[in-house]
Amino acid sequence: MEQDAKFVPPDTPFKSKEAVNAIISPTANALDFFKLYLTDAIESLMVAETNRYADQYIRGNILKPHSPVQNWVPTTKDEMLAFIGLSILMGVVYKPRLHMYWSTDELFQSDIFPNVMSRDHYLLLLHFANDTANNINDPDRDRLYKIRQLIDMIHQQCRYVYSPARDLCVDKSLLLFKNDLVSSSLLRPRELNLDKSSLSSAQKR
Numbered sequence: 576m577e578q579d580a581k582f583v584p585p586d587t588p589f590k591s592k593e594a595v596n597a598i599i600s601p602t603a604n605a606l607d608f609f610k611l612y613l614t615d616a617i618e619s620l621m622v623a624e625t626n627r628y629a630d631q632y633i634r635g636n637i638l639k640p641h642s643p644v645q646n647w648v649p650t651t652k653d654e655m656l657a658f659i660g661l662s663i664l665m666g667v668v669y670k671p672r673l674h675m676y677w678s679t680d681e682l683f684q685s686d687i688f689p690n691v692m693s694r695d696h697y698l699l700l701l702h703f704a705n706d707t708a709n710n711i712n713d714p715d716r717d718r719l720y721k722i723r724q725l726i727d728m729i730h731q732q733c734r735y736v737y738s739p740a741r742d743l744c745v746d747k748s749l750l751l752f753k754n755d756l757v758s759s760s761l762l763r764p765r766e767l768n769l770d771k772s773s774l775s776s777a778q779k780r
Contacts, residue, residue: 582762593740612732613659618652620725621704625650631696643695650700657691664688673698 626649675683676696
């Protein structure tokens with residue numbers, strides 16, 4: 576093929592139909608819809624692996640007398656769901672420092688956070704939250720191996736719950752990330768000047 580030849584993608588007929596495959600009650604609330612994707616199996620995985628990692632950490636380290644880890648107790652599905660809920664709420668109620676969500680200062684106080692979970696316990700769950708084994712030393716391993724099983728389970732639920740239509744709109748979202756991550760990419764300002772038409776993955780014919 577000549578280098579200057581324009582690539583023409585194959586015109587594959589779209590045979591699927593848009594549909595919600597999951598059974599949804601007419602009285603379903605927001606939590607019911609959320610749990611279509613975060614199933615009991617996914618919650619059980621997160622709880623089991625978090626408890627396993629905490630146990631592994633406690634057995635493998637000498638804890639200081641006043642270490643918060645001394646207060647660790649195995650987590651449960653209800654507690655994990657509360658942890659996830661608070662983490663999502665932090666994206667809605669923004670504060671510049673994590674500890675400010677438990678502040679008693681009337682300027683920053685948000686009662687929902689301390690009422691659901693103490694700060695120290697939230698930080699313990701955040702520290703031990705884990706989704707797979709920690710002893711994989713293969714340099715050629717999947718870089719997302721720690722969350723690969725979780726990602727695969729969520730993808731499976733996405734395929735089960737909803738079958739999309741042929742025409743999709745791709746919404747681009749960028750998050751500021753301050754750390755070293757091999758899988759991250761640098762987008763220069765000039766690369767972000769996208770034409771609105773380029774955000775459409777398909778056009779109606």
